[in-house]
Amino acid sequence: MNTDSQTEITDDNLARQRLRLWLQMLKATRHVEGVLRDELRSGYDTTLPRFDVLATLHATPEGMKMSELSTHLVVSNGNVTGVVDRLVSEGLAERTNMESDRRAFLVRITEKGRVLMDEMTANHLEWIDKLFADVTETDAARGISIMLDIRRKS
Amino acid sequence: MNTDSQTEITDDNLARQRLRLWLQMLKATRHVEGVLRDELRSGYDTTLPRFDVLATLHATPEGMKMSELSTHLVVSNGNVTGVVDRLVSEGLAERTNMESDRRAFLVRITEKGRVLMDEMTANHLEWIDKLFADVTETDAARGISIMLDIRRKS
DNA sequence: TTTGAAAAATTGATATATAAAGTAAATTTT
DNA sequence: AAAATTTACTTTATATATCAATTTTTCAAA
Numbered sequence: 001m002n003t004d005s006q007t008e009i010t011d012d013n014l015a016r017q018r019l020r021l022w023l024q025m026l027k028a029t030r031h032v033e034g035v036l037r038d039e040l041r042s043g044y045d046t047t048l049p050r051f052d053v054l055a056t057l058h059a060t061p062e063g064m065k066m067s068e069l070s071t072h073l074v075v076s077n078g079n080v081t082g083v084v085d086r087l088v089s090e091g092l093a094e095r096t097n098m099e100s101d102r103r104a105f106l107v108r109i110t111e112k113g114r115v116l117m118d119e120m121t122a123n124h125l126e127w128i129d130k131l132f133a134d135v136t137e138t139d140a141a142r143g144i145s146i147m148l149d150i151r152r153k154s
Numbered sequence: 155m156n157t158d159s160q161t162e163i164t165d166d167n168l169a170r171q172r173l174r175l176w177l178q179m180l181k182a183t184r185h186v187e188g189v190l191r192d193e194l195r196s197g198y199d200t201t202l203p204r205f206d207v208l209a210t211l212h213a214t215p216e217g218m219k220m221s222e223l224s225t226h227l228v229v230s231n232g233n234v235t236g237v238v239d240r241l242v243s244e245g246l247a248e249r250t251n252m253e254s255d256r257r258a259f260l261v262r263i264t265e266k267g268r269v270l271m272d273e274m275t276a277n278h279l280e281w282i283d284k285l286f287a288d289v290t291e292t293d294a295a296r297g298i299s300i301m302l303d304i305r306r307k308s
Numbered sequence: 309t310t311t312g313a314a315a316a317a318t319t320g321a322t323a324t325a326t327a328a329a330g331t332a333a334a335t336t337t338t
Numbered sequence: 339a340a341a342a343t344t345t346a347c348t349t350t351a352t353a354t355a356t357c358a359a360t361t362t363t364t365c366a367a368a
Binding site: 034037041047065066067077078080081082101103104105 | 345346347348349350356357
């Protein structure tokens with residue numbers, strides 16, 4: 001048991017510093033999402049969730065299961081169902097039945113989706129590069145490490 | 155104009171590293187939000203957006219305008235309207251007309267809200283402290299600095 | 309001081325999101 | 339192998355979110 005008052009104060013300060021980091025993460029994330037959302041809407045008439053799913057499929061041309069998509073994007077299962085529904089109706093993605101497991105679907109990007117994403121991902125990289133212009137390579141590496149540390153917990 | 159091929163490769167690597175940071179920020183943020191959401195629902199039968207607004211009001215007992223709330227939380231104006239509506243109907247927040255500007259409202263936490271938040275914020279600090287347990291004080295400071303750098307852009 | 313533009317909120321339409329319940333298929337248990 | 343679980347996904351209900359349009363007020367300029 002920790003009964004040392006100096007240590008308690010130190011622990012409390014650390015906790016508050018961690019809280020500050022969390023609040024700043026939230027603000028920064030929402031800020032970036034806002035900019036990306038504007039670019040996607042004005043330039044491509046699409047939304048961030050659709051882009052996120054399609055970008056994932058673009059990076060994995062062999063396709064993914066619905067559950068793999070939701071795990072990768074850290075969103076709920078039902079959420080992915082709806083977004084993929086719209087992508088399919090727009091002809092940008094396709095659902096294929098899996099012969100190995102008839103409960104599951106293999107979701108894949110279509111040729112139309114691939115062509116679109118070839119262009120969009122290049123722009124996306126530029127948007128991020130501008131937004132993160134003040135972040136050095138060292139800081140980026142450190143930031144990535146911190147984010148991984150956070151996600152490792154519970 | 156940059157025509158040096160070595161520099162181009164370096165720039166490209168940096169851009170890709172920044173993109174990696176962004177993707178990890180998104181994942182970490184969603185992970186933490188998921189944990190907080192679960193705690194708030196199971197422990198207090200409330201939601202993350204409601205908590206975020208109420209926590210802001212709790213930290214500013216003199217109250218804030220709707221637009222100040224939305225700016226602070228980096229969400230849209232219409233969004234805040236709805237969340238505050240529910241907080242008011244639950245008796246946790248109140249709207250007051252501003253004599254200085256009849257277009258605006260002053261939103262304040264109620265006594266009932268304050269009592270509730272006194273307890274919730276303490277728990278919230280603990281949840282974050284656990285989730286960020288692997289983040290040292292130095293890393294937290296660096297992380298905060300990185301987040302501020304990002305938000306300063308555009 | 310009247311006109312015009314900007315600011316503060318709300319509203320309505322649409323798209324996300326989650327949670328919980330439900331369906332169907334695959335696995336594990338007994 | 340029949341029963342109980344688990345897994346993969348969808349569906350429904352509800353709560354966020356954004357955007358665009360609208361209302362009301364304020365502010366600035368002619």
